[in-house]
Amino acid sequence: MYVSGFTIARNVVKADYPLREAVFSILDLCDEFVIAVGNSDDGTLEFVQSFNYPKIKIIETVWDDKLRTGGRVLAVETDKAKAAVNPKADWLFYIQADECVHEKDLPVIRAAMEKHLNNHQVEGLLFDYLHFYGSYDYVGDSRRWYRHEIRVIRNRSDIFSYRDAQGFRKLPNDKLTVASCGAKMYHYGWVKHPDAQQQKQLQFHRLWHNDEYMEKKVAAADTFDYSNIDSLQKFNGTHPAVLQDRIARMNWSFDFDISRKKMGLKSRFLHWIEQKTGWRVGEYKNYRLK
Numbered sequence: 001m002y003v004s005g006f007t008i009a010r011n012v013v014k015a016d017y018p019l020r021e022a023v024f025s026i027l028d029l030c031d032e033f034v035i036a037v038g039n040s041d042d043g044t045l046e047f048v049q050s051f052n053y054p055k056i057k058i059i060e061t062v063w064d065d066k067l068r069t070g071g072r073v074l075a076v077e078t079d080k081a082k083a084a085v086n087p088k089a090d091w092l093f094y095i096q097a098d099e100c101v102h103e104k105d106l107p108v109i110r111a112a113m114e115k116h117l118n119n120h121q122v123e124g125l126l127f128d129y130l131h132f133y134g135s136y137d138y139v140g141d142s143r144r145w146y147r148h149e150i151r152v153i154r155n156r157s158d159i160f161s162y163r164d165a166q167g168f169r170k171l172p173n174d175k176l177t178v179a180s181c182g183a184k185m186y187h188y189g190w191v192k193h194p195d196a197q198q199q200k201q202l203q204f205h206r207l208w209h210n211d212e213y214m215e216k217k218v219a220a221a222d223t224f225d226y227s228n229i230d231s232l233q234k235f236n237g238t239h240p241a242v243l244q245d246r247i248a249r250m251n252w253s254f255d256f257d258i259s260r261k262k263m264g265l266k267s268r269f270l271h272w273i274e275q276k277t278g279w280r281v282g283e284y285k286n287y288r289l290k
Contacts, residue, residue, distance in 0.1 A: 001117055004085035004155070005030035005093045008077045008165075010038030010063060013047050015203055016196035017097040018188055020051060021242040025100040026093055027055060029110060036081035038063045059084050071164030071207045078161035089155040090117060091125075096165075098189035099151075102240045105183035112181035113152065122290055123159065124168060125152035125181040133190040134226040134254035136239060136247050140190075142231040142263070142271060143280065150178055150287055151185060164207075167286040177288045186240060193252050197224035226254055230262045231271065 005026055012019045027033055033056050037045050048058055061080050067073035078094070085092055091113050095101070101109070109125070116122040126148050131140040150167045153159050158171040170176055192200065198221055239247060263271060274280050 001091070001114060002086065002089045003030050003091045003093055003113065004089035005033035005095065006036070006078075006081040006085055007034075007095050007097060008036045008038065008061075008074070008081050009040075009044055009048060009097055010077075011040045011042050011203060012044050012097050013040075014042040014196075015200035016192045017200075018100065018243070018246055019048070019097040021240070021246060022095050022097055022099050023051065023056070025103075025240050025242045026095055026106070027053070029106055030055060030093060031089070032057060032086055034059065034081050034084045036061050036077055036084065038077060057084070065206075068207060068210060073207055074165035075161035075163060078165040082161070085155065087155070092153050092155050094151050094153065094168075095185075096189075098187060100186045100188065100240045100243060102184065102186060102238070103242075108183045109152070109181050112179065112183075116179055120154070121177060122179045123154050123156075123170065123176040124150040124178040124287070126178045126287060126289065127151050127181060127183055127185040129185050129187055130235070131187045131190065132235065133229060133232055134256060135250065135252075136188075136191060136243075137235055138232040138254070138256055138258075139235045140229070140231070141233045141275075143267065143274070144230065147280065147283070148180075148285070148287075149185070150176060152181065162286065169286070175286060175288050177290050179290050186243075188243075194223040194226065197226075198222060228262075229256070230267070231258075231260075232256050233258055 007023065009019055023033060035048055035056060036059050037048050039062050061077060063073050063077060067076060082092060112125055129147055129149060131145040132138065133140050153168050159168055162169045168176055201224060261268060270281050
């Protein structure tokens with residue numbers, strides 16, 4: 001079984017993405033790892049080159065900044081990285097620059113890859129998600145956070161990155177049939193110093209909206225306001241080992257009253273149903289679970 005990892009990166013230094021931690025969190029599972037580095041102005045290429053690991057292959061790309069609608073450029077760049085993997089790969093493991101896998105889940109993922117290796121009805125593996133917010137002590141638990149997504153796919157040319165690169169589909173535009181791999185993906189996109197978080201928000205919105213929208217809708221602030229969140233819960237588990245140095249360097253404070261719910265009546269009711277039963281009413285699923 002041959003496994004290729006892949007991801008994309010652009011201006012990750014400026015917005016303090018944990019890219020190195022993301023890559024090294026799954027590197028032991030991969031026979032190679034492709035990083036597509038887009039044209040950056042903050043030393044991202046040099047940062048990635050500093051990883052200096054034999055398994056890592058770097059390709060340089062140029063992002064089309066005109067592809068703003070729906071974050072389309074993210075999917076285009078992800079497909080460039082996917083196209084650069086070794087043709088003999090059986091599975092492709094995609095991870096985003098703000099995601100990490102806990103080392104305790106690596107054997108679980110490998111076992112799922114081996115179990116489904118020769119069952120080609122399974123086109124990908126599904127992960128459960130933990131979305132950290134504000135600090136490493138809180139996770140989002142409202143309907144605004146997606147609960148599952150595909151991160152391992154077959155090495156097939158008909159499988160492509162979908163919409164803003166959140167997940168994958170196959171030609172012409174069909175959902176993949178997937179199996180749950182039984183592992184979690186730790187998402188840290190909302191955990192960084194408020195100044196860096198604001199830089200990330202500016203970068204993100206520029207991938208979705210034109211300059212006029214940016215001027216009218218995106219706050220021209222220096223610091224991100226973490227207080228505007230609907231619902232969080234305390235995280236009582238452990239973080240991946242690759243995150244420990246970053247956690248130790250945390251230089252801001254964030255505290256949240258988990259009893260506070262900034263929700264309307266309908267959202268409160270749907271949230272209550274989900275907390276009691278585990279059922280998310282009307283949940284969007286970009287996959288077919290086998």
